[in-house]
Amino acid sequence: MGIGVSGGGFVGLAFESTPGTYVAPTRYHPVLSEALEWQPGTIFRRPIRQSVDQIGAVPGNVGSTGTLSMEALDDILVYYLYAMRMGIVKTGSSPNFTYTATPTSTNAFPTRTLSLTVIRNSQVFGYVGCVVSKMTLAIQNDLLQCDCDILFQNEAVQSLPAPTWVTETPYGPGTWSVQIPTATQIFDLDTFSLSIDEAGASAYRLKNTGPNQGRGAQFISMGERTIQMTASRDFIDRTDYNAFQAVTPQNLTIQCAHGGNNSIAFNIPNAFKSAMQTPLSAQGDIIRSSLTYDSTIDGSGNAIYLTIQTQENIT
Amino acid sequence: MPYKLTVNLPSVPEGRDVYIAGLGTFPNGGTYDISDEQDLAYQNAHTRDEGHFDFDHVAERAEPGTGGSGAYVHKLVPGPSIVEAVQSMRGVTLEEVKPEEPGIVVNVTPQDQGGED
Numbered sequence: 262m263g264i265g266v267s268g269g270g271f272v273g274l275a276f277e278s279t280p281g282t283y284v285a286p287t288r289y290h291p292v293l294s295e296a297l298e299w300q301p302g303t304i305f306r307r308p309i310r311q312s313v314d315q316i317g318a319v320p321g322n323v324g325s326t327g328t329l330s331m332e333a334l335d336d337i338l339v340y341y342l343y344a345m346r347m348g349i350v351k352t353g354s355s356p357n358f359t360y361t362a363t364p365t366s367t368n369a370f371p372t373r374t375l376s377l378t379v380i381r382n383s384q385v386f387g388y389v390g391c392v393v394s395k396m397t398l399a400i401q402n403d404l405l406q407c408d409c410d411i412l413f414q415n416e417a418v419q420s421l422p423a424p425t426w427v428t429e430t431p432y433g434p435g436t437w438s439v440q441i442p443t444a445t446q447i448f449d450l451d452t453f454s455l456s457i458d459e460a461g462a463s464a465y466r467l468k469n470t471g472p473n474q475g476r477g478a479q480f481i482s483m484g485e486r487t488i489q490m491t492a493s494r495d496f497i498d499r500t501d502y503n504a505f506q507a508v509t510p511q512n513l514t515i516q517c518a519h520g521g522n523n524s525i526a527f528n529i530p531n532a533f534k535s536a537m538q539t540p541l542s543a544q545g546d547i548i549r550s551s552l553t554y555d556s557t558i559d560g561s562g563n564a565i566y567l568t569i570q571t572q573e574n575i576t
Numbered sequence: 577m578p579y580k581l582t583v584n585l586p587s588v589p590e591g592r593d594v595y596i597a598g599l600g601t602f603p604n605g606g607t608y609d610i611s612d613e614q615d616l617a618y619q620n621a622h623t624r625d626e627g628h629f630d631f632d633h634v635a636e637r638a639e640p641g642t643g644g645s646g647a648y649v650h651k652l653v654p655g656p657s658i659v660e661a662v663q664s665m666r667g668v669t670l671e672e673v674k675p676e677e678p679g680i681v682v683n684v685t686p687q688d689q690g691g692e693d
Contacts, residue, residue: 263625263650287666288587336588356589383624423661425585425668428593428601572589 265382267294271424272329273378274340280374280480281390281414281472289424290337293406295379297327297388299416302476322465323473325388325413329377332431333398333407335523336573341409343373343575344393345459346483347567351575357522358574362567364457369482371459377411378422385421390414392481394461398527399454405432405517405525412461412481415472432517432525443514443528449495453515455527457565460484488556488564490529496539496548505534510557518570528566530559578673579610579658585667596668598622599658610670615658622655 272295273286302321310316331337339360342349347362349372365372375391388411395410439450463478471477490513494501504511510533516526536553556564583594583602590605598621602608627650655661662670 263627263648285664285666420664422664423656424597425583425665426595426597427585427588427604428595572592574587574589576587 262382262384267381269382270380272380273422273424275376275378276340276343277374277376277389283387283389283417283419284376285420286376286378286422286424288337288340289426290331290334290429291426293330293332295327295329297329297377297379297386297411297413297416298325299388300324300326320474320476322463323415323477324463325411325416325478327411329409329411331407331409332429333405333525334429334431335525335569335571336427336429338407338525339569339571339573339575340375341393341396341407342567342569344371344375344391345396345457346371346486348372355574356572358571360569360571360575362569363563364486364488364565366486366562369484370480371483377413378419380421383421385419386416387419388413388416390478390481392461392483393459394481394483395456395458397454397456398525400452403433410461412463414463414481415477417472430519430523432519436517436519438514438516438518440514440516441511443512447494449497450492451494453490453492455490455515456488458487458489460486486564488529490532490554490556492552492554494550494552496550501534501550502537502539505537505552508533511554513554522570522572524568524570526568528568529554529556530563530566531557533557578612579615580607580671580673581610581658581662582607582669582671583667584669588667596665598655609673610658618658618661619654619656622661623652624655625650626653627651 271289272292273289275284275287277284302324304319304321305315306317307315342362346365346368348365349360349362352359371392377388377391379386391411391413393409394412397408399406438446440446461481461483464480464482466479469475510531512530513532514528516524518524532554534552535555538551558564583604583606585594585604588604592604593601594604595601598618627648630647630649659670662668
């Protein structure tokens, strides 16, 4: 096989019926990069035995890491939200659907798991039991980009699939409505980064059966969730700064939309500013504030609401 | 032999464009004629190089003592036919179109056309 280029590769996903059991891709989407990595967890031995070198290796617990970066597309984002601890309500009728995602707190496990198939130089890598440990929605290269930190249970070769690509339109300039507070549109924010961190971790148990000769994770658990947003705004007056000093929460919403039936929006009902830096830098620099918002739950027990309008019919 | 390609991805709305690399863009929910030429173009678009670095071959030809880097020997292999590829395309099916049966041919001779002798 010749040496390939990354552009010839592709990624596909599918919901798993049984967590950890491979399912061939049912949907393909373009990615900006991926770095899914299977880790052997090898234990290198250093007992004292007349040597200062590692004397041997023992197969360890198989681990996983990696980030999948992609343009945030309304017909794909919901699949990855399902692989987090999200309660997702689907409303609407064909062809227009609305998926409303709110975080859940009763389980250590995500709502569903994914099989991710990555083709590199025509070689198939099938990752199973995939969950999203952390999702970041941010503006990169003037487009809304989604980065998913993925944890998985195992990887094995699978049959080479043939992909199909659905036409989608990313969200960029001219699609934004930033509302701080919600329902009051502002025009002084030029970038943001929202992260939803589920604190995922592979859980290993003593065993001798299962994938990787019993060295794989028994499951992937999620812990304390942290929802945080950073943003950069033009500094006008002390109004927002006074609210920062008074530790006053704000209800904020950021939405991007193509027409009335395609949009991605998130609402943080109780956003506390934990940092607000407003420096005088260089002579010609516009005075701007770098803000960090931390989310807490509202009266309904939700720390964030994500609303996706799309024509994708996910079952 | 031409084909009928049906594109019907279940999660995608009818009419949304679906792109199949090497074949084209098709609105979801429709059936489309695919010719043998398009199948050939699909195979060409998915050509892969299964070559290798031939170190032994170069070493034989290199002057003694100089060593030499392995030359890459290309081996271009056409991609799968669209018939084979659709087997792993969810929501896409292919049907072969059988040629029409030839009709009865009547040979018309000059005597049959009548006219003066």
